[in-house]
Amino acid sequence: SAVISQKPSRDICQRGTSLTIQCQVDSQVTMMFWYRQQPGQSLTLIATANQGSEATYESGFVIDKFPISRPNLTFSTLTVSNMSPEDSSIYLCSVEVQDTANTGELFFGEGSRLTVL
Amino acid sequence: GQNIDQPTEMTATEGAIVQINCTYQTSGFNGLFWYQQHAGEAPTFLSYNVLDGLEEKGRFSSFLSRSKGYSYLLLKELQMKDSASYLCAADQTGANNLFFGTGTRLTVIP
Numbered sequence: 001s002a003v004i005s006q007k008p009s010r011d012i013c014q015r016g017t018s019l020t021i022q023c024q025v026d027s028q029v030t031m032m033f034w035y036r037q038q039p040g041q042s043l044t045l046i047a048t049a050n051q052g053s054e055a056t057y058e059s060g061f062v063i064d065k066f067p068i069s070r071p072n073l074t075f076s077t078l079t080v081s082n083m084s085p086e087d088s089s090i091y092l093c094s095v096e097v098q099d100t101a102n103t104g105e106l107f108f109g110e111g112s113r114l115t116v117l
Numbered sequence: 118g119q120n121i122d123q124p125t126e127m128t129a130t131e132g133a134i135v136q137i138n139c140t141y142q143t144s145g146f147n148g149l150f151w152y153q154q155h156a157g158e159a160p161t162f163l164s165y166n167v168l169d170g171l172e173e174k175g176r177f178s179s180f181l182s183r184s185k186g187y188s189y190l191l192l193k194e195l196q197m198k199d200s201a202s203y204l205c206a207a208d209q210t211g212a213n214n215l216f217f218g219t220g221t222r223l224t225v226i227p
Contacts, residue, residue: 004159033214042204042219043160058214092159106150106215108159 002027002095006109013116018081021112023093028073031096034066037111038089046091049076083116090114119143121218123205128224129195137190137203137221145210149188151179152204154220160204163190192223200225 003026013019023032032049046066047055055068070076080087093109120142129135141149148167152160166172166181166188178191190203202222206215 042217044217045214048214105162105165106152106160107162110159 002029002097002107004093004095004107004109006093006112008112009110010113011115013083013114015084015116017083018079019083019114020077020079021091021093023076023078023109025074025095029095029097030073032070032076033094033096033106034068034076034078035092035094035108036089037092043092046078049078080114083114085116088114088116119207119209119216121205121207121216123203123218123221125219126222126224128226129192131195131197131225131227133195134191134193135195135223137192137205137223139188139190139205139218141186141188141205141207141218143207143209143216146183147208147210149179149181150206150208150215151177151188151190152206152217154202154204156201163203165208195225197225197227199223 005024007022034046035043036046037043045058046061047057047068049055049068049070051070051073065081067079090111090113092111094106097105123139150165151163153163154160164179166179169181169183171178171180176193181188202220204220205218
């Protein structure tokens with residue numbers, strides 16, 4: 001298993017500003033992901049945070065808007081840049097842990113709820 | 118393309134049994150996950166099916182038919198605390214991530 005700490009847990013932001021979300025894992029993990037969960041919707045993958053190289057972004061998400069850092073195997077940050085009200089969402093950090101059957105199970109942080117005014 | 122369908126909302130009575138269905142279409146398939154998400158909390162893992170058939174884990178069971186692209190989550194002896202969203206997610210071949218459905222919001226009533 002993995003214990004994930006995310007902060008901030010929630011924030012209210014002004015339009016045009018940027019906010020960085022931190023994700024700390026209690027063990028070294030290879031795969032770390034950032035998801036977005038908009039109100040009433042399911043989880044959408046933003047990007048895979050790669051240690052030592054640039055993040056891999058999904059269609060519809062770009063580095064300029066969502067820069068990601070992954071300086072080591074236990075920590076990552078996601079920045080939401082130049083925010084607009086459409087960015088109001090829950091942002092979740094997730095890690096994949098392989099169990100003894102080599103099944104990749106995802107563990108999630110508790111999320112960062114951003115409201116952009 | 119890829120698609121996952123599950124009902125948006127369901128209501129069931131405390132002590133009863135409820136089945137939440139999920140159909141999926143993905144380009145390559147490794148297995149299917151079910152996650153539970155209480156309001157305001159992180160999703161938590163419930164089950165993973167890679168082979169056809171039923172996997173039972175306490176009050177929760179999950180079924181998979183790969184040929185039909187179909188899975189269901191069965192919850193028995195429902196409790197009020199089971200009120201949550203249940204997310205079906207496909208593990209896709211060649212992808213690092215899971216593809217999630219929109220979730221089924223289950224409300225358990227007395």
